[in-house]
Every structure is written in structure tokens, then in C-alpha cells.
Amino acid sequence: MLPAMVKLCCGISYPHLRTMAGLQRRAIAAIGQELAHMQRNGQTQLPTWTSHMGWQTESSRREVVNPVPLKEEELLYIRRGHEALTKALDIVEDKNGWKTELTEENGDVIYSKVSGDRKVFRLETVLDATPEEIHHILWKVEEMHQWNPSIKNIKVLKQAGPETMVTHEVSAETAGNLIGQRDFLSVRHFSRQESCIYLGGAATHLESFPPQKSFVRAEDGPTCIVIEPLADDTGRSHFTWLLNMDVKGWLPKSIVNQALPRAQVDFTRCLRRRLAEGPTQ
Numbered sequence: 001m002l003p004a005m006v007k008l009c010c011g012i013s014y015p016h017l018r019t020m021a022g023l024q025r026r027a028i029a030a031i032g033q034e035l036a037h038m039q040r041n042g043q044t045q046l047p048t049w050t051s052h053m054g055w056q057t058e059s060s061r062r063e064v065v066n067p068v069p070l071k072e073e074e075l076l077y078i079r080r081g082h083e084a085l086t087k088a089l090d091i092v093e094d095k096n097g098w099k100t101e102l103t104e105e106n107g108d109v110i111y112s113k114v115s116g117d118r119k120v121f122r123l124e125t126v127l128d129a130t131p132e133e134i135h136h137i138l139w140k141v142e143e144m145h146q147w148n149p150s151i152k153n154i155k156v157l158k159q160a161g162p163e164t165m166v167t168h169e170v171s172a173e174t175a176g177n178l179i180g181q182r183d184f185l186s187v188r189h190f191s192r193q194e195s196c197i198y199l200g201g202a203a204t205h206l207e208s209f210p211p212q213k214s215f216v217r218a219e220d221g222p223t224c225i226v227i228e229p230l231a232d233d234t235g236r237s238h239f240t241w242l243l244n245m246d247v248k249g250w251l252p253k254s255i256v257n258q259a260l261p262r263a264q265v266d267f268t269r270c271l272r273r274r275l276a277e278g279p280t281q
């Protein structure tokens with residue numbers, strides 16, 4: 001029944017899909033990835049025309065020996081990851097209403113705007129590394145505290161396929177951090193469209209990991225990082241990062257709205273330094 005429904009929907013929507021642009025395309029790509037997962041696990045068969053949509057995931061292109069079927073719960077996290085990414089891209093791609101918050105000498109520019117009930121920040125900069133190199137470092141979340149003093153510890157609690165994970169993140173209690181220590185429970189998801197890399201994330205819940213007394217649980221997201229290669233063939237990338245965070249606790253908005261763009265600049269400075277060190281095994 002489900003495969004038949006999928007086929008029917010695909011057939012009806014094909015002409016519309018071909019004429020879509022921008023964000024709509026990305027949303028469709030996200031749905032496509034999910035279908036690709038289902039297909040890989042033998043849960044459904046896609047019609048042959050879908051091969052034109054670029055819906056194969058990186059891992060489905062590789063030879064999978066003994067693929068482990070994804071559980072219901074894992075599919076749920078993958079869906080949440082997609083959703084977070086799509087929502088965050090919606091925010092960054094809406095060009096209206098942004099104002100320049102700060103401009104750094106190294107080229108970082110942070111823009112802000114009010115989205116929903118809070119201010120969100122969009123950092124734009126150029127990094128001296130390829131999207132692959134940046135992604136490689138950012139996806140190894142458990143190593144992030146080694147090069148970034150604003151992070152105390154990150155643990156991967158669940159892996160849902162190769163592109164999605166649930167993580168517990170603890171920020172550090174550093175002198176510059178006016179907000180204080182926070183912990184986060186997030187779903188993190190990545191997707192690749194040609195040479196661009198998209199990292200999305202949002203706060204989530206795990207019954208086995210409720211908020212703890214020792215931390216104020218903050219909520220990150222919907223958030224995203226977009227990494228695109230520069231067109232000039234220099235191996236550099238354009239880096240866009242949407243910080244959309246509810247830090248919780250009782251803090252005046254003015255303090256929070258000063259600390260967040262600072263945290264973004266600090267994080268990016270550390271990322272630059274880490275990239276300059278090159279790959280480590």
C-alpha cells in the first residue's frame with residue numbers, strides 16, 4: 001500500500017517538481033533523501049524517473065554490504081533533521097529585514113533580524129578550506145572541544161543513518177561567556193547538493209536524557225550552516241551560519257543579543273585556526 005501511494009504521489013507531482021526553484025528544490029531534495037533511505041531498506045521501490053532528481057544519498061551510492069534497516073525511531077530523527085534544515089534555510093534565504101550587527105577585520109559579517117519571538121544571527125564569511133574539509137571537522141562533533149574552548153563536551157547519543165545524529169552538547173563556562181554554561185540536546189543532520197554542504201539542527205527530546213538539574217537546558221535551532229565553494233577555484237568556501245538560539249534562564253535580552261554574535265565570532269575564529277592546522281587522523 002505504502003509503495004503504491006509513494007508512486008502515485010511521485011507521478012502526480014513530477015511536472016511541478018521539474019519547474020521548482022531555490023528552496024522548494026531543497027525541500028524536495030530532503031524528501032528525496034528520506035525516500036532513498038526507505039528504498040535502501042527495502043521499504044519501498046521508487047519509479048525509474050526519480051533517478052533524474054538526484055535523490056540518491058552519498059551512502060546509497062556506495063556499495064552497502066548487509067545494510068542495516070533503519071528503525072522507526074531513526075526515521076523520525078532523520079525527518080526532524082530535514083525539517084530543521086528546511087526551516088533554517090527558509091530563514092537565511094529570506095533576504096528581507098536583516099541588519100548588519102557587526103563587521104570583523106577578518107571578513108566575518110554578522111547580520112541579525114527578529115524571527116518569531118527572538119533575534120537570530122547570520123554570520124557570513126569566507127574560509128580558507130574546501131566544503132569537504134570544513135564539513136569533515138564540523139561533523140566530528142565529539143572532537144570539537146579540543147579546538148574550541150566555548151565547548152566543554154559533545155556526545156553523540158544516537159546515530160540515525162550516516163547523515164543524522166542526536167547529540168548532547170555542553171557549552172563551557174568561559175570568562176567571555178556572559179550567558180553561563182548551558183546544555184543542549186539536538187538533532188544534527190547534513191545533506192549535500194552537488195558541491196554544497198548543508199548542516200541543519202534543532203533541539204529535540206530523548207526520554208532517556210531529560211534536562212538535568214546541573215544545567216540550564218537551552219534550545220538551538222532551527223539552525224543551519226551552508227558551505228559553498230567559491231567560484232574562483234582557490235579552494236576556499238563561503239560559510240553561512242544561522243544562530244537561532246533560545247538560551248533559556250532569566251537573562252535580559254540585551255545581554256543575550258550581545259553575547260550570541262560574540263559567541264559566533266569566537267567559534268569561527270577557532271574554526272579558522274583548526275582549519276589552518278590541516279587534517280589530523
Ligand SMILES: CC(C)CCC[C@@H](C)[C@H]1CC[C@H]2[C@@H]3CC=C4C[C@@H](O)CC[C@]4(C)[C@H]3CC[C@]12C
Nearest residue numbers: 138139150169171179182188199247259263267
Ligand atoms: C552563548 C552560549 C550559551 C553558547 C556558546 C556555544 C555555542 C556557540 C555552541 C554550543 C553548541 C555548538 C554547536 C554544537 C554542534 C554543532 C554541529 C556541527 O556539525 C556544527 C557546529 C555546531 C552547530 C555547534 C555550533 C556552536 C554551538 C552552537
